[in-house]
Amino acid sequence: MKEWLGLAARLLTGGVWIYAGAVKLADPYASVLAVRAYELLPGSVAEPVGYLLPPLEVVIGLALVAGLLTRGAAAVSALLFVAFIVGIASVWARGMEIDCGCFGGGGYDPDAASDYPWEIARDAALLLASLFVVWLPRTRLALDNLLFRRTTPTEGS
Amino acid sequence: MSKKTKAQERADRAAALLREQQAKERRRNILIVVAVVVVMIAVIGGGFLINAARDSSKDIDAAPAGSTDHGVAIGDPEAPHQVVIYEDFLCPYCGQLERASSDELDRLADEGKVYVDYRPFQLLPYDYSRESANAFAVVLDAAGPEVAKEFHDSLFADQPSEAGPFPDADWFVDKAVEAGAEEDAVRPGIENLEMGDWVTEATDAASAAGVDSTPVVLLDGEVYLDGRNMEELAENLIAELE
DSSP: OHHHHHHHHHHHHHHHHHHHHHHHHTOHHHHHHHHHTTOOSOHHHHHHHHHHHHHHHHHHHHHHHHTSSHHHHHHHHHHHHHHHHHHHHHHHHTTOOEEOOBTBOOEEOTTOGGGHHHHHHHHHHHHHHHHHHHHSSOOTTOHHHHHTOOOSOOTTO | OHHHHHHHHHHHHHHHHHHHHHHHHHHHHHHHHHHHHHHHHHHHHHHHHHHHHHOOTTOOOOOOTTOSSSSEEESOTTSSEEEEEEEOTTOHHHHHHHHHHHHHHHHHHHTTSEEEEEEEOOOSSSHHHHHHHHHHHHHHHHHOHHHHHHHHHHHHHTOOOTTOOOOOHHHHHHHHHHHTOOHHHHHHHHHTTTTHHHHHHHHHHHHHHTOOSSOEEEETTEEOOOSSSHHHHHHHHHHHHO
């Protein structure tokens, strides 16, 4: 049962990453602006981070959906969600009004403050789903199960 | 006795074979992990490089400061540094930049350290963006660059929110008069959007230069982005010019 729940968690988080990354691939400059809007990173660092995030999100999402290096991908996914939660909480605490840029967009948004709690809740739920996948030794319908198939009996079995 | 030894030997051989197979499997698994990780890093790295190559926001080919009809330049054209600022009167980051840098840039221009060209255009799809750029052009045309610069500073000092409410034509006229323009000379132009063509041309010129966001600050022809926010960017820019 847990292994099927693991599959569900993989498909959910992986699907969210693929979508979030894919919509950002279209416009790298918008992605840089979205990172810059958090005012956390200096200009010279915001730029590479803005270029890096969309392909990283897509690859992590594909790995999770396919069940490829599942636990590693889920660990990276969890780290990214922690970073995004910290980022959103920090702009909220500083009283800034920005679009989180989670699914494209980004930058100044006069009605942003009311979205922060919901964005943090969403990311926290996805963080938990990622941690669940990290914790599970294996999940159903994963490429890992084919790639790392046991060819020898283990001791005691 | 000998029978027992034989059985023992067989068991030892089987155990050795099993250990060898398990070691092989471990090696194979490590190889797979390494190979998959390498492929993932290559895909992410490729995406990174493609993104970096596709981002044309730094490829801006702006006319030198003071060389266009679509802005107001302050300071000595022979100053050691040139700054060009593309901006929209409504864009909040432009407002932050102006409020953080305007006084210091005025001073540095007075001291002959920089020649600054402010180029307003319409980036945002709001009437205020167009009306303010039009009013700026009317004031520039009717009262000259010094009054236009005052008017420009005053628009940013009292910048409305992007969410509105937006001021009316009288507000622009009052500000123009405060800046030093004659009311009769600017009121019709402001009320009837008489410099609408100027705004369109300024916007086309910015677009042709590669500007598709605001503010874009160029220091000696290069896009200047050094800072986490507009306040920091202004501070760093001022420090470079000192």
